[in-house]
Amino acid sequence: MLVVLLAALTVAALLTPFLDRLLGRNAGWPLAALFIGLLVPVLGAGPGVWGGQTRVEVVPWMPAIDVSLRLRMDGTAWLFTVLVLGVGALVLLYSSRYFPPGRRTGFYFFIVAFAASMQGLVLADDIIVMFVFWELTTICSFFLIGISGTSATRPAVRTYIVTALGGLALLAAVIMLVVRTGTTVLSEILADPSWRQDETFLLVVVGLVVLAVFTKSAQFPFHYWLPDAMAASTPVSTYLHAATMVKAGIYLAMRFSPAFAGVPLWTVLLVSFGLVTALLGAVFALQRHDLKELLAYSTVSQLGLIVAVIGVGTPTALAAAAVHTLAHAMFKAALFMLIGVIDTRAGTRDIRELRGLRRAMPVTAVLTLLAALSMAGIPPLAGFVSKEGLFEAYLDLPGAFGAAAAVLAVAASVGTFAYSFRIVHGAFGGPGGERAGREPVLFFLPPAVASLAGAVAVGVLAAFDPLVSRTVQDTLGESYDSHLALWHGVNLPLVMSGIVIAAGAVLAHQRSRVDRALGRKLFPTAGTRVFESLYDRVLVLGRRTGDLTRTDSLAPFLGSTVAVVVLIAAAQVVARPEVPEYRADVTRPVDWLLVGLLLVSVLAAVSVRSRLSALALVGITGFTVAMWFQVVGGVDLVLTQLLVEILTVVVAVFVLRRLPKKFLPTPPRRTVTTATIAVAAGLSAALGVYTLTGRRERSPVSQYFLDETYSDTGGTNIVNVILVDYRALDTLGELTVLGVAGLAMIAVLRTSGLAPFWRLPQLVEHAREVIYRSRDNVLIMRTVARYVGPLVLAFSIFLLFTGHQRPGGGFIAALVGSAGAALHYLTSANSAEGTIRLPAKALISAGIVVGVGSGLLGLVDGSFLRPLHADIPLPWGGSYHFTTALVFDVGVYLAVIGVLLTALRELGTDSVGVADRPVRAEVRPEPRTGPGKDEPAASGEHDRAVPAAEKGGER
Numbered sequence: 001m002l003v004v005l006l007a008a009l010t011v012a013a014l015l016t017p018f019l020d021r022l023l024g025r026n027a028g029w030p031l032a033a034l035f036i037g038l039l040v041p042v043l044g045a046g047p048g049v050w051g052g053q054t055r056v057e058v059v060p061w062m063p064a065i066d067v068s069l070r071l072r073m074d075g076t077a078w079l080f081t082v083l084v085l086g087v088g089a090l091v092l093l094y095s096s097r098y099f100p101p102g103r104r105t106g107f108y109f110f111i112v113a114f115a116a117s118m119q120g121l122v123l124a125d126d127i128i129v130m131f132v133f134w135e136l137t138t139i140c141s142f143f144l145i146g147i148s149g150t151s152a153t154r155p156a157v158r159t160y161i162v163t164a165l166g167g168l169a170l171l172a173a174v175i176m177l178v179v180r181t182g183t184t185v186l187s188e189i190l191a192d193p194s195w196r197q198d199e200t201f202l203l204v205v206v207g208l209v210v211l212a213v214f215t216k217s218a219q220f221p222f223h224y225w226l227p228d229a230m231a232a233s234t235p236v237s238t239y240l241h242a243a244t245m246v247k248a249g250i251y252l253a254m255r256f257s258p259a260f261a262g263v264p265l266w267t268v269l270l271v272s273f274g275l276v277t278a279l280l281g282a283v284f285a286l287q288r289h290d291l292k293e294l295l296a297y298s299t300v301s302q303l304g305l306i307v308a309v310i311g312v313g314t315p316t317a318l319a320a321a322a323v324h325t326l327a328h329a330m331f332k333a334a335l336f337m338l339i340g341v342i343d344t345r346a347g348t349r350d351i352r353e354l355r356g357l358r359r360a361m362p363v364t365a366v367l368t369l370l371a372a373l374s375m376a377g378i379p380p381l382a383g384f385v386s387k388e389g390l391f392e393a394y395l396d397l398p399g400a401f402g403a404a405a406a407v408l409a410v411a412a413s414v415g416t417f418a419y420s421f422r423i424v425h426g427a428f429g430g431p432g433g434e435r436a437g438r439e440p441v442l443f444f445l446p447p448a449v450a451s452l453a454g455a456v457a458v459g460v461l462a463a464f465d466p467l468v469s470r471t472v473q474d475t476l477g478e479s480y481d482s483h484l485a486l487w488h489g490v491n492l493p494l495v496m497s498g499i500v501i502a503a504g505a506v507l508a509h510q511r512s513r514v515d516r517a518l519g520r521k522l523f524p525t526a527g528t529r530v531f532e533s534l535y536d537r538v539l540v541l542g543r544r545t546g547d548l549t550r551t552d553s554l555a556p557f558l559g560s561t562v563a564v565v566v567l568i569a570a571a572q573v574v575a576r577p578e579v580p581e582y583r584a585d586v587t588r589p590v591d592w593l594l595v596g597l598l599l600v601s602v603l604a605a606v607s608v609r610s611r612l613s614a615l616a617l618v619g620i621t622g623f624t625v626a627m628w629f630q631v632v633g634g635v636d637l638v639l640t641q642l643l644v645e646i647l648t649v650v651v652a653v654f655v656l657r658r659l660p661k662k663f664l665p666t667p668p669r670r671t672v673t674t675a676t677i678a679v680a681a682g683l684s685a686a687l688g689v690y691t692l693t694g695r696r697e698r699s700p701v702s703q704y705f706l707d708e709t710y711s712d713t714g715g716t717n718i719v720n721v722i723l724v725d726y727r728a729l730d731t732l733g734e735l736t737v738l739g740v741a742g743l744a745m746i747a748v749l750r751t752s753g754l755a756p757f758w759r760l761p762q763l764v765e766h767a768r769e770v771i772y773r774s775r776d777n778v779l780i781m782r783t784v785a786r787y788v789g790p791l792v793l794a795f796s797i798f799l800l801f802t803g804h805q806r807p808g809g810g811f812i813a814a815l816v817g818s819a820g821a822a823l824h825y826l827t828s829a830n831s832a833e834g835t836i837r838l839p840a841k842a843l844i845s846a847g848i849v850v851g852v853g854s855g856l857l858g859l860v861d862g863s864f865l866r867p868l869h870a871d872i873p874l875p876w877g878g879s880y881h882f883t884t885a886l887v888f889d890v891g892v893y894l895a896v897i898g899v900l901l902t903a904l905r906e907l908g909t910d911s912v913g914v915a916d917r918p919v920r921a922e923v924r925p926e927p928r929t930g931p932g933k934d935e936p937a938a939s940g941e942h943d944r945a946v947p948a949a950e951k952g953g954e955r
Helices: 002-044 046-050 075-098 105-123 127-146 150-181 186-191 199-216 225-231 234-242 246-260 264-287 291-312 315-346 362-376 382-394 399-428 441-459 461-476 492-509 511-518 527-547 554-575 589-607 611-631 635-656 668-692 700-713 718-726 728-752 761-777 779-802 810-826 840-861 884-908
Strands: 055-062 067-073 869-873 879-883
Touching: 002 046, 002 055, 002 067, 002 075, 002 105, 046 075, 046 461, 055 840, 067 075, 067 105, 067 127, 075 105, 075 234, 075 246, 075 315, 075 441, 075 461, 105 127, 105 234, 105 246, 127 150, 127 186, 127 225, 127 234, 127 246, 150 186, 150 199, 150 225, 150 527, 186 246, 199 246, 199 264, 225 234, 225 291, 225 527, 234 246, 234 291, 234 315, 246 291, 246 315, 246 461, 264 291, 264 399, 264 511, 291 315, 291 382, 291 399, 315 362, 315 382, 315 399, 315 441, 315 461, 362 382, 362 399, 362 441, 382 399, 382 441, 382 492, 399 492, 399 511, 441 461, 492 511, 554 668, 589 611, 611 635, 635 718, 635 810, 635 884, 700 718, 718 728, 718 884, 728 840, 728 884, 779 810, 779 884, 810 884, 840 884, 879 884
Parallel strands: none
Antiparallel strands: 055 067, 869 879
């Protein structure tokens, strides 16, 4: 069930583009139905989980390092799973009516991916997998904020950097724990007492985990990113605040409580910083006039209360944390969505412009009041029950520390009451307006469900006792009997609640004085300004550091790199002066012939003045190396070297057209210096080759490949097998880098003015001269290409399918196919005719997707990218040995073809390509400064909040 749950969310995210194309904004409906469909079996499994059952499912991922997709559902994971799926379904339903008609591909993809990432985080029982999902939530939140418009770009960056900082801290803690315990299983790590006995080690891990918790859950001094992220659309804000992102920090704190409970540093940090955050968040909320920004600071305040109570670490405290997490999700989801309703109906979220909406929007007013009362902790709502639990937990702290914590908690809760009143009175108080028509049912139905849930839950409090008891057992390792109730008699928590209500009512009554008192700046600066100042200083430091070696010339970089290689070689000679004995049987006469040819071609290449001549001589050097590969029997290397040399020359010529024909004169002093470095580098390389090759017996690694390649992978071409089977993950990384490079090539060349080349007016006359003879110039090549072209393509496909057994493979096949494309281009009369109309970007992307997909097939046999192979009978007799490495090779083929087509298309476009059209001035459209037509506005079409940084932030 757990693997299916995670897989279903992942597949749903991948299908969102198709749903969006078909349904537009209504794609939220089938996605919400999927979330509900996944929630039903989770709810059905609830009683079993509450009763003590723990479901574990394991899918091998990287067995060599003992990392598996190990999923585990206990009470804590069940609680957060319900939040992710339940609130996610409401947000998707709400989004289908919040946004105007139109496509919302990016939003729906990232919101579902966000849900999948959060779901993987709460289910992961492998600490490596948990960290991967932790980072995925950071990435998804960055995109969800960033796609909301140009004004959301900087808030998205600030959010990403702050939360990524916590991710780095968590990564350090993960590495330390894995190395110390020798396992990646999270439940075993937390139960292992050995690492907790080392006090220094324990304190370091506590500090790193606390930093991760604070950055993710927006605790002081990292609290500012959460209100800053309100540049996102309201559905994004709802999901981020109620069930994901910030709740990830809460989850991490609860999950590590069994190991850290009772550690003084853990308790002091979480309680002190949590309560300070709660109080500051309440004060900042009372300063705000924008309802959405006010709610954002209220989330900061509520998260502070939860973090602090987790730090208390007693069974009562952990029970209160679980209950308030659930209650907070209900009232906060309702309030965010209801404010979105207010914004779309009234056209503003500023309480200074909102008056008397209770008559125009009576249903919305009632639902907002209900959710606000729950947030304020007014009986008989869920917020009151959870707030009572918080007060009781703070009282468990000893001595003066406990008294101070209780006072701060009461003060923060008084602020909660006051800003809850501010929301309701600001939107619906004042002189009543005219009653409007019927409110859109489908629009406020999702917030109605969340708002009413806080009232309904109180009627069935006893049903939540098993869940709370199980959650405490998971987070503390102790049995606990929960007894949730509205009335526990007259006790100190009830007195504290009474003080909160009375003091909050006074603040609400004296709201004008409160506004005047808080209307001035309380702090000299804002959190966002501090961030930007530190950010700028880091950039300045980086520039100053780079200035020590920065230059616009490539030669110094190459020279310094080669000099380091020479120094390393010299150090090696000094440390180990012995030289292996010369063996005459290793070297053959043909080797010296090739060395002589290399020497002549290299000396000629560095001596000529013509760039084109130098390129040709470098090509000769490459062909000579290919001949050497042939001599030693490396057929795959020969094919690769020859094809790379051919295509390099073709692409390099396109670049050379934009450069002077001859190299600039070089001063003699520089010539001597570079020659010295080159000779020294050559000697170092020669020494390394002489020392390391041909002077020893065959290594155990090479012998293993010779003996075991076929039985392991079903392939006999060892070079190809190493690339696509043994080191497939490395090749997949190279494939991804290659794809990114191809996409970057498109972006850079299209924005730099280098392509298309015909836009340079001074070359128009040259183009007109060329067009009259270009078709005749390529007549012979066109005739040959007519017959050779199809053969090249067929040979390319042949190499692709036979590469696992004979010389070839995806990379070589793609180079052959690209050579055919280059032949087609070179035999065309002009670049427009020679352009191959294939979607290069789609080919690159498809290649990466196919490569990753082939890796997923390996999970059937227990490991990502493990090759699966079998003999497939052929209709005409015999069999074909099929392996999933062929699928991987197809991915390599597509990506390489896409990159090389990009180079031909973008670099090869010139004046000849438009010679058959009239030359006219190009009219450039004005660049768009706003969001795209399919993107929501800065804060969604209906969100008009100004980011906190632009308003001045906290005051």
